[in-house]
Amino acid sequence: MRDELDVLVERALRNWAADATPPDRVRSNIMLGVRERSRRGSSKSGWVRHWWTEALAWGVDLLVSARMILTPSLNGGENGWTRRLVMAGQSSALYYLSIQH
């Protein structure tokens, strides 16, 4: 239950700080800090996005390569496997070796 003390304290506090308002430099400092954080945040998220794209590309390459190597060939035999390995590695060296062999 509120008595006169409550009202007095409430009034004393509210009167005391009634006109208090922060100077504009506080707003400027805050917005400066926020812009700096925002800039740092976006460059950080950009780096993370780039890293994930790279990792994803590598993962897809790996899966495709594994599929090409492990899928049984209709031709079978050494040449078929060599060819798949060459295609998976995207290198022609082994292919030439296998032809010469």
Added chain:
Amino acid sequence: MLDDTDLVPRIQSGDLAAFETLYHKYKNELYRTALAIARDQGAAEELLQDCFLRAYDHMDSVDTCSSLRPWLHRIIVNLSYNWSAKKRLPLVSIEEVFDRLLSLPRSSPERAFERHELMQVLDEAIRSLSMAQRVVVVLFYMQGFSLVEIAYVLDCRVGTVKSRLHNARKALKRKLSADLTTSREVAYELLSS
């Protein structure tokens, strides 16, 4: 003025204008809270600045469906606690408050001056409270928070808030009623104004 539930998602998606709107919405009451606790204008400015920068840093963890008012007060009160721990806020002694109460003019015709004196004595009585009690008094009387909201701001139980407020009122009453009979009339005048 935009609602917090509209502002928060915009701030979370990087809208700085929305953050500035949030600042203008709460700057005065947060500044006054900091000022009432710290009693130092420079410190209050610094606390307000740190409060909004911290709020920006943690905006992603905010519940978009509720008001930011208690959350922002929670930040500024925590910062004020840290600040006062570093600064070791000087408390006004009870004796000093009594001295001032006794020095109030008993039959002065200058009511305005007496009224000003009463407010000053009240102010000093509030300053003489412990930090924990003062924070509860500021949040309850000045900002009009409920006990449940204060419990959230201070991260404690409602029972703790009740007991702090009870002790603060007891301390204030003890300090003020010691010789407040001198200013009874002024007090009533103030209450009815």
